[in-house]
Amino acid sequence: MDAPKRDNVVKYLKDYSPPDYLVDTIDLTFELDPKATLVHSRLTLRRNPARPASVPPPLYLDGQALELLHIAMDGVPLPASRYRVDANRLCIPKMPESCTLELRTRIHPTANTALEGLYVSGSLLCTQCEAEGFRKITYYPDRPDVMARFTTTLIADRQRFPVLLSNGNRSNRSIKGLAAGKHAVTWVDPFPKPCYLFALVAGKLTCHSDHFITRSGRPVTLEIHVEPGNSGLSGHAMQALKKAMRWDEERFGREYDLDLYMIVAVNDFNMGAMENKGLNIFNARYVLADQESATDLDFQHIENIVAHEYFHNWTGNRITCRDWFQLSLKEGLTVFRDQQFSAESLSATVQRVRDACLIRNQQFAEDAGPTAHPVQPDSYLEINNFYTITVYDKGAEVVRMLHTLLGEELFRHGMDLYCERHDGQAVTVEEFVQAMEVASGRDLAQFRLWYQQAGTPVVSVAMVHDPQTETLCMEFHQSCPATPGQPHKAPFHIPVRIGLLDRSGHPLPLRLLSEAEPDGCTPSESPPTSRLLELRQAHETFVFSGVAHPPVPSLLRHFSAPVILQAELDADTLTFLWTHDSDPFNRWNAGQQLATRLLLQLADDCRAHRPLKLDDSFIDSFDQALQTRDLDPATTAMILTLPTESALLAHMKEADPRAMHEARLFVRQSLANALHERLLQLYEWHAEQESLLAAEGYHPQVAAHRSLKNLSLDYLVCLRWAEFWHLAMRQFHKAHNMTDRLAALTCLLHSACPEGETVLALFADRWQKNSLVMDKWFAVQARIPEERSLRRVRNLQKHPLFNLKNPNRVRALLGSFCHDNPLAFHQPSGKGYQWMVKQILALDPLNPQGAARLVSAFSHWRNMEPLRRGLMQTALQQIQQTDDLSQDVFEIVLKSLKQ
Ligand code: TRP
Ligand code: ZN
DSSP, X not given: OOOOOOOOOOEEGGGOOOOSEEEEEEEEEEEOOSSOEEEEEEEEEEEOTTSOOSSOOOEEXXXXXXXXXXXXXXXXXXXXXXXXXXXXXXXESSOOSEEEEEEEEEEOGGGOOSOXXXXXXXXXXXXXXXXXXGGGTSOBOOSTTOOBEEEEEXXXXXXXXXXXXXXXXXXXXXXXXXXXXXXXXXXXXXXXXOGGGOOEEEEOOEEEEEEEEOTTSOEEEEEEEEOGGGTTSOHHHHHHHHHHHHHHHHHHOOOOXXXXXXXXXXXXXXXXXXXXXXXXXXXXXXXXXXXXXOOXXXXXXXXXXXXXXXXXXXXXXXXXXXXXXXXXXXXXXXXXXXXXXXHHHTOHHHHHHHHHHIIIIIIHHHHHSTTOOOSSOSXXXXXXXXXXXXXXXXXXXXXXXXXXXXXXXXXXXHHHHHHHHHTTOEEOHHHHHHHHHHXXXXXXXXXXXXXXXXXXXXXXXXXXXXTTTTEEEEEEEEEOOXXXXXXXXXXOOEXXXXXXXXXXXXXXXXXXXXXXXXXXXXXXXXXXXXXXXXXXXXXXXXXXXXXXXXXXXXOSGGGOSSSEEEOXXXXXXXXXXXXXXXXXXXXXXXXXXXXXHHHHHHHXXXXXXXXXXXXXXXHHHHHHHHTXXXXXXXXXXXXXXXXXXXXXXXXXXXXXXXXXXXXXXXXXXXXXXXXXHHHHHHHHHHHHHXXXXXXXXXXXXXXXXXXXXXXXXXXXXXXXXXXXHHHHHHHHHXXXXXXXXXXXXXXXXXXXXXXXXXXXXXXXXXXXXXXXXXXXXXXXXXXXXXXXXXHHHHXXXXXXXXXXTOHHHXXXXXXXXXXXXXXXXXXXXXXXXXXXXXXXXXXXXXXXHHHHHHHGGGTTGGGBOHHHHHHHHHHHHHHXXXXXXXXXXXXXXXXXXXX
């Protein structure tokens, strides 16, 4: 069966009106069967007292791809004349003030490949209702501001579906008169919730259970359910869950509320995980892990996502969104919370660099492209297209700026007030900002623009030092480019954290001239060495006093705002900051800027067929950075990593992926050629540190040593020397963990080592039964930086283990190819584009959400050099001209091609 067609109507924030009817309770009974499931629903409805009108308005219930079998009001079957049904809704024109409504519908889980609503994953039945999947289960007001108490009874074959789970607490209610071989379980969720948080899971699962005592002394049972073959792989997720529960109590004063918290791992899932009340459903890749099969990065993602879904219990579930335009209310805030959690658990610098990379490499690109939208969008065609890096991650940056402006204590007051005022409600972003405003006493009127205006602000700064007056004058200028539908922008309220260093790297005291005492004396208290400047106007000037010599500025420390900062620092200054800044984040940042400048120049040289040459001074500073000993190795590894090709291409005027690939490879090879002895020492030293720690299982410190070790290996193998290939081979064969094994395999394959294929085959032999590891096997091949990788992915697409219906596999092969292999995807023949178009059109009828994500690889066609620009435009037009596109793909293509 095809994915059901959506309504093709653009929705606007300004059109919001409260629901005409409220649902107090919903009683659901499922007779589960993969082919045809019967859903009985009993709603108690009443008119919304906030919507007075003389006659009760018609009732509209959302519903898609449902077979309506029965409908009754207050126990009496409704005649066909009393209601209408179309492809998207059921309407009852004449309604009483209140009633109970009974509905019976039939649905077809096996035919549901969109993985939205009730669907089949392997031998399991499971649901995904956010954003609008509940309407594929039964007729209901499918909007988050309708909150009801759910009771759910699941009836199924006892053999095939021994475990039956839903939200809330298990009740001991028993069902009489069940057919032979069937069993039933009833779940009661005492907390009113919107239907997008409804969930059920049925099947053969083994349960890893544990418990947690909340700080007020309530015991909570914790359960992680996995398929029987995966028992023993949920230990890390369980530890992460307990850690997150404690952290939310300590840092935000938030306790868990039910007696039971369940996580279920499923193999087929469109996103990372889902925060359904009391019953989180997870993509298996974010639950299952052991040293043998998961990398250190996998372990880190698991901890972060388990925490994210747990934190939603307050920011999302107890306080939910009024409508989907408010999505960032829960997602931006919850991402901010999971970032804070991971910063404490992992490393503040490593976490911040990761956040900043995501924003600068992907969010800035989204903001600069045809699908740019504000953190709070004002219109959408398909809501699934708005689970974006802007809503999630820029949304988190906006919350972070509030935290920066208010400080930890006032921010916490604001959070407490927000929870106190709105617990149990469906609210707006505005109500969140108001709570922050009231708790802090600060005026956030201008700050609200961060939610409303799309686009990345550009802040430029010019500095003039006056040795006579010993002052430094910093002049800031801000502007923001036009984005679709928003030609003019007002200035933002931007927090800019800065420091000044002297020529030996010591921080200087920062005193503003305006802070001098009227009699000319300066206050006795010694001024801070790091300060937060607040920009509010297009032009703003700050003058610092007591600056005897020209200082080195360290700007936008810790990435204090999601803006592009232009400071025109020369290469010497950047080099100095790269090796001396006392703020480790800015050390990383300076290195990235320096490398970006260099690589852009080299890529231009390459395009113009000029010989490539690398400055000795860059090699020297890289060498200095290599010898860093005062930072943790994970931070050092990031400081030594060049920006990715995709990130660099976004900065290139007429992007040429081949030229950029060659430039970047040239720099890596030149560095490795000059510094291979030191790199080898580094490799060996960190290998030894790692083994000295001899930790069982995942450990952040061990992971840090491994990351620097494997980065060194990556530099060494790019020389394509036999001795370093041997080193990688040895690592592959001797590895006792997936991090080292996969790093070695990647090094070998991506440096075109002749033995790469043998190692790849060994890897497949060993792991063919483990689908999460096989995803890595597909992905590492899809990313091989060679144009002929297209041939390889074509063959892999025909591999017996490739499956268009499994989102992880699609992401591993197709996603990796179009997003992480610019050289092959953008090959000038256009064959990479043509192949992707074919895959997108094959996927769209099965899984529109997945197909739309792949289309986004084309949305930056306007940044490309003319040849590729034309080819990409043609590819998009080809998609656009296809019949029966999903609303998801249609919206992205339409926006991408719009003039
Ligand atoms: N709310 C989920 C989260 O961020 C996101 C999510 C999971 C989702 N599955 C989805 C969003 C399917 C849209 C469609 O935690
Ligand atoms: Zn979320």
